[in-house]
Amino acid sequence: MALLAIITGVVWYAVFTLENGRDLRMVVFDVGQGDSIFIEAPNGNQVLIDGGPSNAVLGKLGGAMPFWDRSIDLMVLTHPHADHIMGLVEVLKRYDVGMVIESGVNYSTAEYRAWRTLLEQKHIPIMIARAGQKAHLASDIKLTILTPFESFVEKSPSNVHDAMVVSKLVYASSSALLTGDAEKYLEYRLLLSGADLRSDILKVGHHGSKTSTTEDFVRAISPRYAVISVGKKNRYSHPAQQTLDTLAKFNIKIFRIDQDGDVEFVSDGSRFEKVP
Amino acid sequence: MAGVGLRSFVATPYVAVCAGLLVGCAVFTLGVSGQNRSRIIYGAIIASFFIGMLRFDVAARPNPDVASLIGTSTTVRGVVWLEPTFGPQSQTLHVRVLSVDNLGVAAPLIVRAVNKRHPVYEIGEELILSGRITDPTDDANFRNNTPAQPPVMLFPRIKTTNAPNRRPIMHALVRLKQTFGKSIDAALPEPHGAFLKGLLLGERTSLPADLLESFKETGTAHIVALSGYNITIIGRSLAWILMMLTIPFYASFWVACSAMALFVLMTGASASAVRAGIIAVLALIAYREGRPYQMTNALAFAGAAMLVFDPTLLRFDVGFQLSFLATMGLVYLAPLLEPRIEHASDRLKRFVGVRPVSRALWHGNSETTPRVFLTVKRLFIETLSAELAVLPLLVYLFGYLSLISPFANIAVLIAVPYAMGTGFFTGLAGFFSSVLGSIVGVASWILLEYIMDAVKVFASFPYATVELGRSGVSLILRIYGAAAWRIYRKTL
Numbered sequence: 001m002a003l004l005a006i007i008t009g010v011v012w013y014a015v016f017t018l019e020n021g022r023d024l025r026m027v028v029f030d031v032g033q034g035d036s037i038f039i040e041a042p043n044g045n046q047v048l049i050d051g052g053p054s055n056a057v058l059g060k061l062g063g064a065m066p067f068w069d070r071s072i073d074l075m076v077l078t079h080p081h082a083d084h085i086m087g088l089v090e091v092l093k094r095y096d097v098g099m100v101i102e103s104g105v106n107y108s109t110a111e112y113r114a115w116r117t118l119l120e121q122k123h124i125p126i127m128i129a130r131a132g133q134k135a136h137l138a139s140d141i142k143l144t145i146l147t148p149f150e151s152f153v154e155k156s157p158s159n160v161h162d163a164m165v166v167s168k169l170v171y172a173s174s175s176a177l178l179t180g181d182a183e184k185y186l187e188y189r190l191l192l193s194g195a196d197l198r199s200d201i202l203k204v205g206h207h208g209s210k211t212s213t214t215e216d217f218v219r220a221i222s223p224r225y226a227v228i229s230v231g232k233k234n235r236y237s238h239p240a241q242q243t244l245d246t247l248a249k250f251n252i253k254i255f256r257i258d259q260d261g262d263v264e265f266v267s268d269g270s271r272f273e274k275v276p
Numbered sequence: 277m278a279g280v281g282l283r284s285f286v287a288t289p290y291v292a293v294c295a296g297l298l299v300g301c302a303v304f305t306l307g308v309s310g311q312n313r314s315r316i317i318y319g320a321i322i323a324s325f326f327i328g329m330l331r332f333d334v335a336a337r338p339n340p341d342v343a344s345l346i347g348t349s350t351t352v353r354g355v356v357w358l359e360p361t362f363g364p365q366s367q368t369l370h371v372r373v374l375s376v377d378n379l380g381v382a383a384p385l386i387v388r389a390v391n392k393r394h395p396v397y398e399i400g401e402e403l404i405l406s407g408r409i410t411d412p413t414d415d416a417n418f419r420n421n422t423p424a425q426p427p428v429m430l431f432p433r434i435k436t437t438n439a440p441n442r443r444p445i446m447h448a449l450v451r452l453k454q455t456f457g458k459s460i461d462a463a464l465p466e467p468h469g470a471f472l473k474g475l476l477l478g479e480r481t482s483l484p485a486d487l488l489e490s491f492k493e494t495g496t497a498h499i500v501a502l503s504g505y506n507i508t509i510i511g512r513s514l515a516w517i518l519m520m521l522t523i524p525f526y527a528s529f530w531v532a533c534s535a536m537a538l539f540v541l542m543t544g545a546s547a548s549a550v551r552a553g554i555i556a557v558l559a560l561i562a563y564r565e566g567r568p569y570q571m572t573n574a575l576a577f578a579g580a581a582m583l584v585f586d587p588t589l590l591r592f593d594v595g596f597q598l599s600f601l602a603t604m605g606l607v608y609l610a611p612l613l614e615p616r617i618e619h620a621s622d623r624l625k626r627f628v629g630v631r632p633v634s635r636a637l638w639h640g641n642s643e644t645t646p647r648v649f650l651t652v653k654r655l656f657i658e659t660l661s662a663e664l665a666v667l668p669l670l671v672y673l674f675g676y677l678s679l680i681s682p683f684a685n686i687a688v689l690i691a692v693p694y695a696m697g698t699g700f701f702t703g704l705a706g707f708f709s710s711v712l713g714s715i716v717g718v719a720s721w722i723l724l725e726y727i728m729d730a731v732k733v734f735a736s737f738p739y740a741t742v743e744l745g746r747s748g749v750s751l752i753l754r755i756y757g758a759a760a761w762r763i764y765r766k767t768l
Contacts, residue, residue: 006719032364053364055482056364058466059467059484061465062465062468067716067721086393089394094461094462098644109394110392111392111394113394113395113469114395171563194422232759
């Protein structure tokens with residue numbers, strides 16, 4: 001009897017978790033000082049953009065995904081800095097990953113070597129990101145790659161932030177701009193490229209550092225919400241007051257993972273809304 | 277033990293210790309020659325007291341090489357001596373130094389190196405580390421009541437020497453443990469996987485910080501530490517599997533014993549693991565002999581054996597102190613508490629007006645009472661007595677008191693053995709096929725989820741913990757004194 005009851009419980013749990021998804025879901029995980037963004041389309045396709053500085057992302061994924069689900073369809077590495085790649089290496093070890101998008105930039109750290117080795121071992125297809133590519137998550141949901149404009153394969157730019165994979169998540173008329181650690185230089189190149197930047201949500205670049213989030217850039221995006229992924233008491237004193245002021249000037253509602261924890265948004269296609 | 281204890285607080289001149297030792301030996305020999313039993317025993321007690329003091333002196337003498345190294349930038353060649361431990365972003369290596377700047381080191385010298393998570397080093401690997409050696413007491417997290425810590429190198433430059441592994445047996449054991457861990461990782465999501473590894477292997481480094489905090493607040497953190505209890509469960513279930521496979525009891529007993537010994541080695545043979553291992557093996561022996569397991573004797577034996585190897589434990593190892601106090605609580609306080617709790621519950625019931633039926637339930641002859649009820653009662657008495665015993669030390673160390681703890685422990689401990697059992701099978705099944713592992717994993721996932729949710733719920737109650745500060749200790753001791761006096765007067 002007890003066994004039957006448990007099985008019934010599990011089945012109902014499964015039904016409810018599967019039934020729940022009518023909306024596009026985007027969660028900015030609280031992984032401390034670092035970036036990690038999880039996206040789930042209504043059809044169950046899952047994307048993970050960056051993994052934060054530690055293995056904390058594993059616990060977050062365990063909570064965000066049903067317990068039997070061990071696969072992620074698409075993984076995006078914006079750039080190979082430790083606060084973005086470390087968690088992805090841990091995820092690669094444990095999950096079946098369908099495909100990886102990265103810039104292919106040359107960067108010699110132990111983490112990046114571990115990442116490359118794992119990709120090779122597991123035969124995971126890698127797509128080198130270039131502006132204009134689109135990953136279709138569902139019929140009307142796509143992840144559009146906005147940068148890099150040129151190939152960085154085996155190149156070593158003086159600032160690895162310039163080889164950033166910036167992308168835009170679009171579901172019908174709702175959208176979110178995911179900037180990674182893009183700095184001013186890239187922001188202005190994006191403005192000049194004529195790409196459609198308008199978005200409901202801005203993932204603020206480079207943890208709110210003053211190297212990013214210029215006024216012109218914010219004006220072009222004109223988001224309603226901004227999310228800053230910063231760790232509590234981080235040693236860089238992110239976010240910069242200057243960045244907060246710029247965002248405040250446009251009356252943008254700011255969420256910070258160091259204060260708000262995981263920040264989750266859902267969209268039914270018309271607009272993104274914050275999940276309380 | 278008393279000798280070690282006294283010596284750790286009071287510096288004693290050698291002459292006095294030696295004189296005392298001589299007196300002890302003299303009394304002992306007099307006793308032997310005069311056939312006087314009490315003299316033999318007293319002589320042995322006095323002698324062992326002073327031997328204890330000497331033993332502490334030998335251990336506490338600082339390593340002459342360490343002081344001269346601190347503050348210098350050096351190149352050190354050494355072997356990764358223990359299994360590297362991983363923090364969320366770092367890995368810590370305990371390196372046994374072979375040479376410093378190409379000069380050999382005579383005495384065994386350990387350097388703790390904190391490094392990035394990647395690349396991952398393995399136990400037994402020979403490394404060359406260059407960097408500054410610092411005093412561990414400079415660390416802000418350093419607590420004053422810990423014994424001499426090895427000097428630290430923070431983020432040194434590390435090269436591997438490609439020498440053959442220096443600890444091949446340990447390396448193989450650790451590998452085995454890691455494979456077991458991986459098969460758990462494959463079957464369960466996080467944080468369930470990390471929690472199960474905490475239950476089975478006593479690893480708590482990969483547990484999410486907020487979860488660990490909830491465990492501490494509800495006084496249930498002991499379940500994710502290696503204890504005699506964990507190892508006994510693992511040993512018993514192994515013996516059980518072997519007996520199911522119709523292997524004779526005698527053989528499965530020895531296999532289980534050696535498995536537990538290997539398990540202790542595998543987890544790095546830390547102080548707590550060794551103590552747990554000794555207790556677990558004694559429990560299994562008692563089980564084989566069909567004799568009631570004498571906790572006091574086992575505990576005294578385990579304690580004495582460990583202090584011979586490392587006398588600094590008594591004064592400095594909090595885990596050592598806590599688990600000894602807790603076990604003493606189980607042995608001495610539980611029999612005192614049991615009749616009183618029954619008495620109190622009777623009075624409560626009469627007050628509320630419950631019918632005699634439930635009275636029969638509580639007093640329980642095993643035929644009419646549901647087993648769950650008896651288990652809850654037993655767990656309540658056990659946790660309460662263990663807790664009362666460790667309470668003064670806990671308040672002294674951490675300054676807060678967990679009011680919710682007895683209830684949280686009952687809710688959690690009911691499920692723990694089953695979670696461990698199913699978890700152990702999940703890991704084993706994963707060795708054969710990952711699909712099989714995931715199927716068995718569903719059962720352990722449910723149990724683990726229940727435990728974690730229960731802990732979180734209990735931790736979220738208001739006034740779950742009360743700040744007392746160190747002054748709380750004297751208050752508690754005074755209450756204990758009064759209670760002891762009342763019990764003493766009643767028994768007269």
